[in-house]
Structure formats: structure tokens, C-alpha cells
Amino acid sequence: MRNAAPGSEFDVIVIGGGVNGLICATLLAQAKRRVVVVEALDRLGGACTTIELVAGHRISAFTHLLGPLDAGVMKALRLQRHGLHFTAKQMATIALSPDGRHIVLDGDLRHTAHTLSAHSPADGKAWAPFDSRLRKAVQQLERWVQSPPGGPFDQGNRGGLFAARAGAKAAPTIDAEVAAFLDGSIADLLDSEFETPLLKAALAFDAVLGSALGPRAQGTAFLSVLRAALDGETAEGLVHPQGGAGAFVAALAKAAEAAGVHTRLKSRVAHLLFDNDRLAGVELANGDALYAPSVVSSLDPKTTLLALGAERHLPFGLKRQLKGFRAEGCITKVNLALSAMPNFKGLDRKALRERLIICPSIDYLDRAFAAYEQGSYAPDPAIEITIPSAHDPSLAAPGQHVLSAYVLYTPYTLASGSWDKAKPELIARVGATLRQYAPDLQDLILAADIFTPPDIEKLAGSAGGHWHGGDLTLDQLGPLRPAPGLSRHETPVAGLYLCGAGTHPCGGVTGINGRNAAEAVLATTTVAGVK
Numbered sequence: 001m002r003n004a005a006p007g008s009e010f011d012v013i014v015i016g017g018g019v020n021g022l023i024c025a026t027l028l029a030q031a032k033r034r035v036v037v038v039e040a041l042d043r044l045g046g047a048c049t050t051i052e053l054v055a056g057h058r059i060s061a062f063t064h065l066l067g068p069l070d071a072g073v074m075k076a077l078r079l080q081r082h083g084l085h086f087t088a089k090q091m092a093t094i095a096l097s098p099d100g101r102h103i104v105l106d107g108d109l110r111h112t113a114h115t116l117s118a119h120s121p122a123d124g125k126a127w128a129p130f131d132s133r134l135r136k137a138v139q140q141l142e143r144w145v146q147s148p149p150g151g152p153f154d155q156g157n158r159g160g161l162f163a164a165r166a167g168a169k170a171a172p173t174i175d176a177e178v179a180a181f182l183d184g185s186i187a188d189l190l191d192s193e194f195e196t197p198l199l200k201a202a203l204a205f206d207a208v209l210g211s212a213l214g215p216r217a218q219g220t221a222f223l224s225v226l227r228a229a230l231d232g233e234t235a236e237g238l239v240h241p242q243g244g245a246g247a248f249v250a251a252l253a254k255a256a257e258a259a260g261v262h263t264r265l266k267s268r269v270a271h272l273l274f275d276n277d278r279l280a281g282v283e284l285a286n287g288d289a290l291y292a293p294s295v296v297s298s299l300d301p302k303t304t305l306l307a308l309g310a311e312r313h314l315p316f317g318l319k320r321q322l323k324g325f326r327a328e329g330c331i332t333k334v335n336l337a338l339s340a341m342p343n344f345k346g347l348d349r350k351a352l353r354e355r356l357i358i359c360p361s362i363d364y365l366d367r368a369f370a371a372y373e374q375g376s377y378a379p380d381p382a383i384e385i386t387i388p389s390a391h392d393p394s395l396a397a398p399g400q401h402v403l404s405a406y407v408l409y410t411p412y413t414l415a416s417g418s419w420d421k422a423k424p425e426l427i428a429r430v431g432a433t434l435r436q437y438a439p440d441l442q443d444l445i446l447a448a449d450i451f452t453p454p455d456i457e458k459l460a461g462s463a464g465g466h467w468h469g470g471d472l473t474l475d476q477l478g479p480l481r482p483a484p485g486l487s488r489h490e491t492p493v494a495g496l497y498l499c500g501a502g503t504h505p506c507g508g509v510t511g512i513n514g515r516n517a518a519e520a521v522l523a524t525t526t527v528a529g530v531k
Contacts, residue, residue: 009291010034010262012521013282015269016298016500018046018460022252022261023073023514024296024499024521029259030076031522036290037261038282040268040461044253047460048509050246054447056397057337060245062451062459064333064386064404065091065355066509068234070146073511077255084251087392090237092354095202096437100346103198104354107237119196130193137182137225140175145229145505148488148516149479186220187362197361205359205382205408210467210507212330212409214369215362219474226472230510238355240388244395248509264290271309272496279495282308294525296517298500300327300463300470301482305491313493321483325476327502329453329465330372332410334430336403337447341390342438349390356385358433368409375415377426380433382408400446405430412453412464419452426450462501468508469501478504489520497521 010033014025017039029035043049047062092106104115109131117124186207190200204215207224214220231237241248256263268285272295281291297304302322305311311319341349344356359365359382368378389401396402407430414422427448434441456465470476479487482502489497489504499517501507 008036008262010036011292011525012036012294012296013038013290013292014296014298014499015282015304016046016461017041017044017263017265018298018462018500019048019249019252019509019511020499020501020514020517021296021298022249022256023077023511024298024518025261026077026252026256026259027073027515027518028296028521029256029261031518033521033525034292035261036292037256037263038267038269038284038290039263039265042266044263044265045246045249046462047456048245048249049459050244051335051449053335053402053449054337057400057402057447058244058395059335059337059388059402059404061335062333062456063245063509064388064406065238065240066245066248067239068231068237068510069239070511070515071234073515074234077252079248079251079255082251082254082258084248085242086236086239087242087388088240088353091240091386093202093206094347094351094354094356095198096344096356096358097198097346097360098436102346103196103202104351105202106354116196116199119198120194123194123196123199126193134225134228138228138231141225141229144478145226146512148504148520182222182225183219184221185216185218186224187215187366189221189224190362197363201359201361201365202357204362204365205357205384208365208369209384209406209408210331211472212326212328212372213471213473214373215365217473219472219477222474222477223472226477226505230505230508230512240386240392242392242394244388244392245509269308272493274309277313279493294495294497294521296497296499296521298498298514299461300466300500301325301486301498301502302327303463304496304498304500305493310491310493310496315492318483318485318492325470325482325502326473327464327466327470328412329456329467330409330411331456331467332377332407332426332453333451333456334405334407334427335449335451336405336445337396338401338403338441338444339446340399340444341387341401342403342434342441342444344438352387353390358383358385358437365408372409372411375411375413377407377410377429379429381410381429383430383433384408385434403441405434410452412457419454423450423452426452466501466507468506469503470507472506477506481505489517490524 012035014021014037017037025035051061095103113124113127186204207220269282270285273281371378384406386404389396453465
């Protein structure tokens with residue numbers, strides 16, 4: 001990896017070596033910009049890292065599935081040439097039932113309808129019309145998701161769900177039928193469409209996953225389509241890289257190096273440098289200075305604009321809005337090393353290669369959210385499970401396995417007590433919940449690890465440890481993300497750009513944020529870095 005000496009001059013400095021920072025830096029370097037990435041931690045990747053849980057058992061510390069990865073980014077970075085291989089693609093979602101009557105959502109319209117018919121003939125018939133309406137909504141939102149609001153698509157189609165909130169006056173982005181379909185809560189939408197609690201819970205789970213929103217919150221129906229619209233530029237869906245999330249970052253790092261990106265680890269940015277109110281570079285915590293007319297930050301918007309010396313260059317109204325940007329994490333990750341593959345009731349070994357969800361009903365999910373709002377967590381939490389060693393044997397010794405679980409919802413700060421004392425209890429609650437579906441699992445556990453929101457904050461180097469870099473509420477989406485005037489990755493500070501998860505469209509590992517930020521820099525600078 002190329003290192004940058006103190007006082008070096010570049011065209012672009014990228015703050016933060018997470019996925020979006022690396023993608024942005026690599027695309028800029030491929031466009032002949034001189035780029036340096038400065039990372040506060042001693043490694044790249046942020047929340048995408050593979051750890052050794054116990055000897056012989058490796059697992060993705062937090063991010064356990066990637067995608068949907070932007071097809072343009074994958075093609076431009078040629079990651080397969082740099083060692084990236086997937087052991088699973090287009091992973092199906094299996095909604096687990098305690099009695100073994102599970103529901104499989106695998107993208108096959110007929111198969112899903114047939115599966116649902118065993119639970120409810122009416123739901124089996126209702127699935128195709130619902131899927132058709134969902135696809136119509138996705139088609140109308142795909143271009144909006146893929147490009148920053150205010151671009152060529154939005155300029156002729158401003159309005160829609162965000163019209164009243166953003167003050168837009170022109171024609172709606174989406175038609176009235178789709179807007180009515182999306183503007184309410186996912187719970188109300190699903191209650192009007194289906195009768196099977198397990199089906200409704202699985203769809204509601206995906207709508208709110210990663211954001212501090214309950215299934216009855218307004219706008220969560222829109223989030224279900226947002227998630228589906230991210231698939232528009234890829235045919236691979238959710239994927240698992242061989243070797244875990246860290247292997248994906250290793251490929252990104254090799255692509256960055258091949259493009260000529262310089263990197264400095266253990267280099268925390270203390271503040272931005274200005275020359276006569278013009279951005280001039282960054283000063284690191286150790287006193288070293290790096291110079292460039294353009295700086296792209298993958299840090300959260302609050303830290304970038306309010307903590308690094310840019311605040312005095314911002315309008316008062318924008319500062320107030322940024323201070324109100326909600327970005328405290330609500331997901332905890334539990335990792336287990338297992339002596340053998342657990343037996344889940346009603347599932348064969350092949351099905352354990354897929355994505356499993358424990359969430360029997362919307363009321364179950366709502367109770368978990370209610371506990372979160374009170375500063376606690378549910379005794380029976382909603383959980384997403386993967387067993388990556390089922391398709392990636394490199395992660396565990398022969399015959400042994402690792403299990404990865406996201407737990408909804410867990411507050412950043414507990415109302416009573418501390419996370420250090422609460423972690424064992426939460427692990428026990430997760431174990432008790434899993435035993436209802438895999439009775440032998442408790443006897444197979446060799447080791448357990450847990451990452452609460454504060455732990456994720458440290459792991460990823462992101463304030464709040466939020467999956468999406470900020471809640472996905474209607475007042476923090478689209479042209480309002482992270483605040484009005486910032487949705488196209490530029491800021492009021494000339495030469496300063498944003499590329500992290502807190503930008504449009506949302507968080508997750510897609511590469512869209514980093515790609516769009518790189519395009520914004522290229523559109524407003526020359527090779528010499530002058531606007």
C-alpha cells in the first residue's frame with residue numbers, strides 16, 4: 001500500500017477507509033486524480049472485517065452479508081481479479097416458525113405463492129398481485145435510488161413522497177397509485193394485503209432492519225421498496241464473500257493500490273485546513289498536514305461538518321438541522337462458534353445456507369421496538385441469522401461452524417445499567433430464542449462474542465454505530481439526506497464532499513454512495529483539482 005509523507009499534495013483527500021471511502025478513492029484515482037485515504041484505525045474496512053472468534057473459527061465481526069453491490073462499481077474495480085469470490089449469491093429469506101412450518105421467500109413468484117398457500121390459500125392468491133404492485137413501485141424508484149436527488153431524473157420529476165417536506169412544486173416522481181401504496185406504515189400495508197402473521201412479519205422485518213423505526217411508523221412501507229430498488233443494478237442480490245466481509249475489503253484495498261491510491265492508517269483527522277476560507281487539506285492528530293483542494297469524507301455528516309472546523313462556514317439553519325440528524329445505532333451483532341451444525345426444526349442442511357429470520361408476527365416486532373423505546377431490549381428479540389460456514393468451509397474447522405446473528409432492537413444507551421453488565425444477559429436471551437427453533441444449539445456453543453451499538457461505533461469508527469449512518473425516516477431521506485442542500489454529496493464548503501452511509505440513498509454495502517460522491521467530485525473539479 002502506498003504511503004503519503006507529511007506535507008504531500010494531492011488532488012483529493014478521502015477521510016475514512018471504509019467501503020464507501022475506498023470505492024470513492026479508487027474511482028477518482030482511475031480518473032487520474034492523485035488520491036490519499038486517511039484512516040483513523042489500524043486497518044481498512046470499517047464495519048466490514050473478519051475476526052477470529054476462537055481458534056479455528058473466523059466470522060464477519062458485524063457486516064455478514066453484502067449487497068446488493070452496484071454492478072457499475074463491481075465492473076470498474078474488477079474485484080474478482082483482486083481475489084474476491086462469493087460463496088453464496090441471491091440468498092433466499094426463510095421466515096422461521098417454531099412448529100417448523102416455515103415460509104421461503106426466494107424471488108420465485110410461483111414457488112412463493114405455493115409456499116404461502118399452505119398457510120393461507122387467500123395469501124397464495126394475493127402474492128402475485130402484491131408482487132406486481134411492488135415491482136411497479138420499484139421500477140419507478142430505481143433511478144432515484146441510483147442517482148443523487150436533484151440530478152437529471154429529479155429535475156424533471158420533483159415531488160412525490162418528499163414534495164411537501166422538501167418544498168418541491170413540480171410533477172410527482174411517482175404516480176398517485178404508487179405513492180398511496182408507499183406513504184404509510186409497512187404494518188398497515190401488509191395487514192391490508194395478507195392474513196398470515198409469519199409472512200407479514202418477514203416483510204416488515206426487512207423494511208425496518210437497521211433503522212430505529214417500528215413497523216407501524218409512517219414511511220416504513222416506502223423503505224420496503226427502497227430495499228428492493230437497490231437490486232436494480234445487480235443480479236446477485238445479497239452475497240457472502242469467501243473469507244467473510246474482510247475478504248471484500250482486502251479486494252477493495254488491492255483495487256485501490258492498483259489504481260494508485262495512497263493510504264495512511266492510524267491517521268485520525270484533527271481538523272480541516274483552510275486558506276482564506278478555501279479548503280486546503282487536513283491536519284492529522286499527530287500534527288502532520290496533507291494538502292488538497294478537494295476533501296471527501298466518509299465519516300458521518302455530523303462529525304464531518306460540525307467537529308472538524310467546517311461549522312463556521314455553514315448557514316445557521318443547516319447547523320441546526322445537522323444537530324438534529326438522528327444516527328444512534330439500534331442493532332446488536334452476536335457471533336457464535338459451534339462444534340457442529342445445529343438442527344433447525346423443519347429445515348434440511350441445504351436450507352441453512354440461506355438467510356433465516358426469527359420474527360413470528362408484526363406484534364412480536366412491535367414489542368421489541370417498544371422495549372427499545374424504553375431503553376431496553378425484548379426478552380424474545382427479533383433476529384436475522386446466517387451460518388456462513390455452511391457454504392464457506394474456510395471459516396471453521398471441518399465439521400464445525402460459525403453462526404452470525406443481528407438482534408433487533410438494542411439501544412445505544414441503556415435506560416438502566418451498562419452494556420458491559422448487560423451483554424451476558426442479552427447473549428442468553430438470544431440463545432434462549434434460538435433454542436425454540438434449534439433445540440440442540442445451546443450444547444454446541446464453543447464461544448460467543450457480541451457487538452452492541454457502542455462496540456460497532458468503535459469497530460466502524462462511525463459516531464453512533466448506526467447501520468445506515470442515520471435513521472431512514474421520511475425527513476432524513478432523498479433530498480433531505482442528510483439535510484436539505486447536501487443530498488448531492490457537495491457541501492456549502494467549497495471542495496468538501498460527503499460519501500458515507502449517511503448520504504443518499506442509505507447505508508448497507510452497495511457502493512452507491514461512494515460511486516455517486518466520486519462522480520460529484522469529477523463533475524466539479526479538473527485533474528488539477530480546481531473548480
